[in-house]
Amino acid sequence: xxxxxxxxxxxxxxxxxxxxxxxxxxxxxxxxxxxxxxxxxxxxxxxxxxxxxxxxxxxxxxxxxxxxxxxxxxxxxxxxxxxxxxxxxxxxxxxxxxxxxxxxxxxxxxxxxxxxxxxxxxxxxxxxxxxxxxxxxxxxxxxxxxxxxxxxxxxxxxxxxxxxxxxxxxxxxxxxxxxxxxxxxxxxxxxxxxxxxxxxxxxxxxxxxxxxxxxxxxxxxxxxxxxxxxxxxxxxxxxxxxxxxxxxxxxxxxxxxxxxxxxxxxxxxxxxxxxxxxxxxxxxxxxxxxxxxxxxxxxxxxxxxxxxxxxxxxxxxxxxxxxxxxxxxxxxxxxxxxxxxxxxxxxxxxxxxxxxxxxxxxxxxxxxxxxxxxxxxxxxxxxxxxxxxxxxxxxxxxxxxxxxxxxxxxxxxxxxxxxxxxxxxxxxxxxxxxxxxxxxxxxxxxxxxxxxxxxxxxxxxxxxxxxxxxxxxxxxxxxxxxxx
Ligand code: GLN
Numbered sequence: 001x002x003x004x005x006x007x008x009x010x011x012x013x014x015x016x017x018x019x020x021x022x023x024x025x026x027x028x029x030x031x032x033x034x035x036x037x038x039x040x041x042x043x044x045x046x047x048x049x050x051x052x053x054x055x056x057x058x059x060x061x062x063x064x065x066x067x068x069x070x071x072x073x074x075x076x077x078x079x080x081x082x083x084x085x086x087x088x089x090x091x092x093x094x095x096x097x098x099x100x101x102x103x104x105x106x107x108x109x110x111x112x113x114x115x116x117x118x119x120x121x122x123x124x125x126x127x128x129x130x131x132x133x134x135x136x137x138x139x140x141x142x143x144x145x146x147x148x149x150x151x152x153x154x155x156x157x158x159x160x161x162x163x164x165x166x167x168x169x170x171x172x173x174x175x176x177x178x179x180x181x182x183x184x185x186x187x188x189x190x191x192x193x194x195x196x197x198x199x200x201x202x203x204x205x206x207x208x209x210x211x212x213x214x215x216x217x218x219x220x221x222x223x224x225x226x227x228x229x230x231x232x233x234x235x236x237x238x239x240x241x242x243x244x245x246x247x248x249x250x251x252x253x254x255x256x257x258x259x260x261x262x263x264x265x266x267x268x269x270x271x272x273x274x275x276x277x278x279x280x281x282x283x284x285x286x287x288x289x290x291x292x293x294x295x296x297x298x299x300x301x302x303x304x305x306x307x308x309x310x311x312x313x314x315x316x317x318x319x320x321x322x323x324x325x326x327x328x329x330x331x332x333x334x335x336x337x338x339x340x341x342x343x344x345x346x347x348x349x350x351x352x353x354x355x356x357x358x359x360x361x362x363x364x365x366x367x368x369x370x371x372x373x374x375x376x377x378x379x380x381x382x383x384x385x386x387x388x389x390x391x392x393x394x395x396x397x398x399x400x401x402x403x404x405x406x407x408x409x410x411x412x413x414x415x416x417x418x419x420x421x422x423x424x425x426x427x428x429x430x431x432x433x434x435x436x437x438x439x440x441x442x443x444x445x446x447x448x449x450x451x452x453x454x455x456x457x458x459x460x461x462x463x464x465x466x467x468x469x470x471x472x473x474x475x476x477x478x479x480x481x482x483x484x
Contacts, residue, residue: 004029005473009064009158009212016063023063023107030065030109033156037477038110041132041154043147045070045080047110060215060239062105067160069148070111071118072203073192074098081194082126083116085320085340095192096227097161097203097220104219109157112147116342118163118196119307120144121171121411122399125344130401133175134474135440140399142175144168148206149176154477159207159216163193165200166299167393167418170430173206174393174443177432179460179470180206181213184451185425186231188217189224197306198229200299200422209470210431210460214238217453241454242461247281249459251446252386254289257417263396269434269442270392273463277390280462287386291371291378292420298371299419300412301355301364307345308352314340347408376424383449388459391417393443397436417445427453431460432469441469 004012004026016023031047038044044067068074071081073091080086098108115125123131123146131146133139134154141150145162149172152160162169164182173180181204188203195201205216223233253274258267274284316322316336323335341349355364382389394414404411421428427448434442444463448456464470 005033005155007158008208009061010215012158013061013064026063027065027107027109030157034109037154037156040137041134041150042129043113043131043150043154043156044110045082045113045128045147046078048074048077048108059104059219061219063107064158065107065109066101067109067112067148067151067157068098069114069145069160069162071114071163071194072098072161073194074108074111077111079111079194080127081117082114082128083340083342083345084127085314087127087321089319091192093192095203096189096224098192100220100222101216112145112151112160114147115144116345117194117307117311118144118165118168119345119348121167121415122401122404123147123172124401124405125342127342132401133398133440134477135177136438138400139397139440140175140401142172142398144172145180145206146172149173149178149180152176152178152206152208153474155473159205159212161203162206163201163203164422165196166303166422167415169204169206170393170418170428170443170445171415173430174432174441175398177441177469177472177474178206179209179213179429179431180204181217181429181453181457182421182427183217183221183453184231184427185422186229187221187235187453189222189227189230191224191226195310197303198310199306200303202422209464210429210457211239211242213429214242214457236454238454238457242458244458244462244465245281246277246459246462249282249388249455250386251277251282251284251388251390251459252287252382253284253390254287254292254382256289256293257391258286261395262392265434265436266392266396266442270390270444273433273444274390276463276466277459279466282459284390287382289378289382291374294371295375295420295423296413296416298368298375299415299423301368302372304348304352305355305365306352308349308356311341311345311349316340344408372423375420379424379426379449387448387452387455389447391445391447393417393430393445397438397440421447426450427456429456429460431463432472433463433467434469439475
């Protein structure tokens with residue numbers, strides 16, 4: 001059974017369709033790995049009693065156990081957003097992405113832990129306690145989709161859905177040594193995804209490799225009339241675009257994202273990633289990009305503003321936990337929100353409300369919108385000369401648990417290589433490309449123009465044909481069984 005852990009999602013599905021094992025056996029394997037290890041990692045908020053499919057495979061991933069970040073609704077199953085506020089929320093509807101996966105024969109093993117309301121980048125702000133990094137339990141798995149990335153890295157499920165508002169798929173994927181993709185904004189429906197910052201939020205896969213990510217995306221992409229920002233289709237399927245051929249593909253490494261803050265191991269890993277891509281035929285060179293350095297600041301202004309408005313609905317009346325013994329409706333709102341939200345979420349709401357009030361709207365919010373346009377224009381200019389961009393995901397190793405708890409601004413800064421893709425709505429992927437000496441993975445980010453998701457995935461696919469970083473497993477979870 002241990003070898004099951006070594007398979008990718010597509011390999012497992014192929015074994016199931018050849019009749020070498022049943023989807024029930026795969027689910028039993030996943031369930032027992034989860035039971036043995038999930039507590040150590042704290043990567044699940046709940047397990048589901050999903051039945052394995054018995055019928056003939058209906059898609060390339062039929063019968064493969066997966067997990068869903070707990071800010072994505074599954075009807076009848078608690079969707080807590082890792083917040084006390086929604087601890088008892090059972091949605092009456094299912095997110096389109098999950099509906100599509102279920103129709104394609106996916107088996108959900110459970111809901112994964114996250115930063116409260118997907119706000120954060122260490123998966124420590126969860127009401128249910130921090131998620132641990134499977135490579136070293138003293139480190140953060142990154143965030144906010146830390147539970148999804150940890151569960152895939154530890155071999156508890158073969159892929160998982162995450163959400164990415166300012167890096168929350170790519171950041172934990174990098175920290176846990178797995179592959180994660182934020183698709184072009186509007187290509188995966190946000191229906192059923194609990195909103196954080198709606199103009200950035202996007203659902204995407206975290207898996208062992210780029211081919212699995214493409215297979216998942218092919219199942220969940222598509223126009224959805226229930227999401228007003230959903231792009232009209234049809235979309236070209238992604239999996240057939242994975243040829244591994246990079247001849248003539250021009251890849252730029254923007255100087256602003258390869259600065260002195262990048263530590264030596266990360267720098268070496270990115271440069272060697274560039275060499276590997278060259279061996280596959282790509283032309284890789286450093287490039288100058290003006291204006292991208294302000295992206296992360298604009299991101300935080302806009303994300304906080306949108307969060308303050310999206311989270312206004314949790315008032316103890318319309319949604320969320322309700323404080324007892326309040327004396328009027330104002331008191332009910334104030335005390336329910338103070339009770340339900342954790343520290344970081346309260347900080348973001350306060351900041352967002354401040355940024356939208358009075359003159360601040362002109363001074364900060366409108367300026368951030370202007371920076372967003374500038375970032376879009378910078379990318380548009382870069383696409384004249386480059387097909388893709390290559391950057392680090394974060395400047396160094398993932399933070400140790402507790403390390404950044406009192407330094408939110410330092411933590412916000414760590415998102416500077418990833419948040420730009422959300423500002424411009426671009427497809428971006430993180431893939432493992434090296435190791436820090438502490439035994440923690442290093443991630444490389446590939447970004448592409450709007451709707452060039454296939455080109456991004458193909459570059460990652462080519463890289464993964466040449467390298468084995470995506471096949472490494474955390475030593476303590478190497479057998480897919482009890483970590484001891
Ligand atoms: N770390 C970023 C934030 O805290 C991104 C979070 C996300 O992508 N959900 O806002």
